[in-house]
Amino acid sequence: MTNKLTIKQERYAQGLFAGLSQREAYKQAYNTDKMTDKTIDEESCRLASDYKVSARIKELTDVVVERAIWSVEEILKDIKAIALDPDAKRFEKLKALELGGKHLGMFTEKIEAINHNLNDDISSLSDADREKRIDELMNKRNK
Numbered sequence: 852m853t854n855k856l857t858i859k860q861e862r863y864a865q866g867l868f869a870g871l872s873q874r875e876a877y878k879q880a881y882n883t884d885k886m887t888d889k890t891i892d893e894e895s896c897r898l899a900s901d902y903k904v905s906a907r908i909k910e911l912t913d914v915v916v917e918r919a920i921w922s923v924e925e926i927l928k929d930i931k932a933i934a935l936d937p938d939a940k941r942f943e944k945l946k947a948l949e950l951g952g953k954h955l956g957m958f959t960e961k962i963e964a965i966n967h968n969l970n971d972d973i974s975s976l977s978d979a980d981r982e983k984r985i986d987e988l989m990n991k992r993n994k
Contacts, residue, residue, distance in 0.1 A: 856903055864907040865896055873899050927954060942984050 856864065860882045865874030870942075877883065877895035898904055933939050933947035976984060 856907055860898070860901070860904055863895075863906070864904050864911070867899065868908055868911045928949065930954075941980070941985060945985060 862880035863876050866875065866879045869876075871879065873895035874888065874891050875890050881894075883891050887922065930947045930951045934944050934951060937943070939947075
């Protein structure tokens with residue numbers, strides 16, 4: 852950001868970003884011992900509308916939004932790649948499809964319980980036995 856904030860303005864912006872009210876953020880950033888609540892409210896309102904402070908709050912918010920969007924998109928992209936990868940092991944594909952389905956809200960509690968039992972039951976099996984057990988559980992679920 853090209854327009855530097857004072858330490859107190861930055862503390863105020865950080866307080867608002869953290870979810871404090873304007874009054875509480877102002878009290879956290881400035882010495883308000885001799886101020887009435889009315890004066891604090893007026894000063895905090897004035898400060899919140901300052902272009903440098905509002906730009907800083909937007910900057911903080913944009914970073915969080917960008918990280919959240921990137922994370923969801925990238926994780927779903929990777930899950931989809933595993934699910935569609937012809938070289939991935941069947942268990943890897945099943946887990947990727949499960950995670951993608953959970954993200955989309957596709958599974959009921961019953962299916963989640965089956966998947967939970969599947970993970971518990973197959974962790975100690977060989978690859979061949981694991982695939983056989985997956986087939987059994989999938990056939991059971993489809994009946």
